[in-house]
Amino acid sequence: MTFADSKELFTVLRFQPVRHNLDSWEEFEQSADNIKVIETEAKNRDEFITQLKNGDFKNVDYIARTFQSVKQTGRFDKELLELIKKYTNVKAISHCGSGYDQVDAVACRELELQLSNVPGKVNDATADTNVFLILATLRNYQQGHNNLMAGKWPTAIQAAGTPNGHCIQDKVIGILGMGGIGQTIRDRLAGFGVKKIVYYNRSKLSPELEKGCEYCSTMEELVEKSDVISINIPLNANTHHSINKELISKMKDGVVLVNTARGPVVDESAIKEGLKSGKIFGYGSDVFENEPNVDMDFVSLPNVTSLPHMGTHTVETIKSMENLVLDNVRTFYKTGKVLTPVAELKGAPFMDTI
Numbered sequence: 155m156t157f158a159d160s161k162e163l164f165t166v167l168r169f170q171p172v173r174h175n176l177d178s179w180e181e182f183e184q185s186a187d188n189i190k191v192i193e194t195e196a197k198n199r200d201e202f203i204t205q206l207k208n209g210d211f212k213n214v215d216y217i218a219r220t221f222q223s224v225k226q227t228g229r230f231d232k233e234l235l236e237l238i239k240k241y242t243n244v245k246a247i248s249h250c251g252s253g254y255d256q257v258d259a260v261a262c263r264e265l266e267l268q269l270s271n272v273p274g275k276v277n278d279a280t281a282d283t284n285v286f287l288i289l290a291t292l293r294n295y296q297q298g299h300n301n302l303m304a305g306k307w308p309t310a311i312q313a314a315g316t317p318n319g320h321c322i323q324d325k326v327i328g329i330l331g332m333g334g335i336g337q338t339i340r341d342r343l344a345g346f347g348v349k350k351i352v353y354y355n356r357s358k359l360s361p362e363l364e365k366g367c368e369y370c371s372t373m374e375e376l377v378e379k380s381d382v383i384s385i386n387i388p389l390n391a392n393t394h395h396s397i398n399k400e401l402i403s404k405m406k407d408g409v410v411l412v413n414t415a416r417g418p419v420v421d422e423s424a425i426k427e428g429l430k431s432g433k434i435f436g437y438g439s440d441v442f443e444n445e446p447n448v449d450m451d452f453v454s455l456p457n458v459t460s461l462p463h464m465g466t467h468t469v470e471t472i473k474s475m476e477n478l479v480l481d482n483v484r485t486f487y488k489t490g491k492v493l494t495p496v497a498e499l500k501g502a503p504f505m506d507t508i
Contacts, residue, residue: 157188157215158488165190166483167214167244169223174473178480189487199228206241214242216486218479219257220250232261239265246492248482250475251466252276252335253416255389259498266504270492272478274334276466281338283465284384284414287438288327288343291410292382293319294436296459320410320435323347328380330354330373331387331415332363339384340367352379374404382410389416399424408435414465417442426452440465 157164168191172179183191192214196202205211217238219230227234230247235258238244246268249257254271262269290296294316301307301314309315325348329336332353340351344365352368353359354376359369370376373396377383383405387393397411397420411434413420422443428434438459442448445463453460466472478494485493490508499505 156488156490157486158186161186161188163188163190163213164216164487165192165214165243166216166218167211168193168218169220169226171220171222172476174469175476175480178477182480182484194226196226198226199234202227203234203237206237209241211242211244214244215246216483217244217247218250218483219247221256224256230257232258232264235261235265235267239267245490246270246482246486248479248492250479252280253388254496255416259496262496263498263502266502268486268492268505269496269499270479270482270494271496272475273494275474275478276471277334277338279468279471280335280414280465281342283440283461284335284339284386284412285342287412287414287440287459287461288382288384288410289322291412291436291438291457291459292322292325294457295319297456300456322382324349325381326379327351328353328370328376328383329367330376330383330385332359332367333386335414336384336386337363339386340365352376373401377401377405377409380409381406382412385411385413385415385419387415387419389419393419395419395421397421397425399427402428402433405433407433409433410436410438412438414440417445422449422452426455429455429457 168179170193179191183189194202194205196205244267247257247262248270250272252271252273252275254269257269259269298313298316301310301316307314323346327343327348329339329351332355336353343351350368352370354370354373370379385397387396395418399421402424411425420443425434425437429437436457436459440461441463452458466475482493485491495505
């Protein structure tokens, strides 16, 4: 029996920040007498665990977390999930992000905890950022901006002394990860006159989804063919440091890499070495291995174009993500199942019994 049917108290632990749909949350809470939304003022993981063990959340049925809430709890790893399972009534967790590496999805499956993310809602904003970084890195725009701000234009004259960049036309673009974001990047690039687009994915797309792109059966094949490599793979145990020294050695000389996925899918030390040697012409990234504590020597290199994880940093995108989190909460309240379960829950026996 669902919470909507039973009228049993349904308690949601909601993490901040919630920026654009607090009114919708309030409407949801007031829509039935048995809905209660609470928050925590824990400042770190130790405080949150203390609250768990003290029984502060013993009646919580659902957790709605945000990307920023990792500061309050640390990663939702197996240790923390086991404590949540032990000291609460939580049956489901929503993460306000498309990537959900902050939550151990495998452990959620083992502990029979539902987990949802917000797929599709970040595709446009992230793809826009990726294409921006491709263009900016090819053209040395950040170096030009830095030279301008350093007052070099009056003496250096042309382009403030910035080295010539490269046009995107006639380049082979390699899209590493052709999911929703990768496909949106492909669509954005269609009007730029690129030579061709190749892609690597866990499985080959249908001709309708490929839209003329060329499939590479391995990462090695993709990097050997590409002038520009757009990185769009999720972070998990299998993808950590996928872009490493060995793979870089197989890339074309003067390659450009752009990362709007997750920092740790790249070995930054190997990227740095490639940038300094000239093997890599430029690296554009919105994400970093140890963000927000970035390697300043790395991002200060003249051929690095960097952003502080701004790929989804728009009012429209964040509002859409927050709304989907609430849609998951509503759906669970009414049906007992989250609306957008993560891939790791596919085929989980406990999901079939709900």
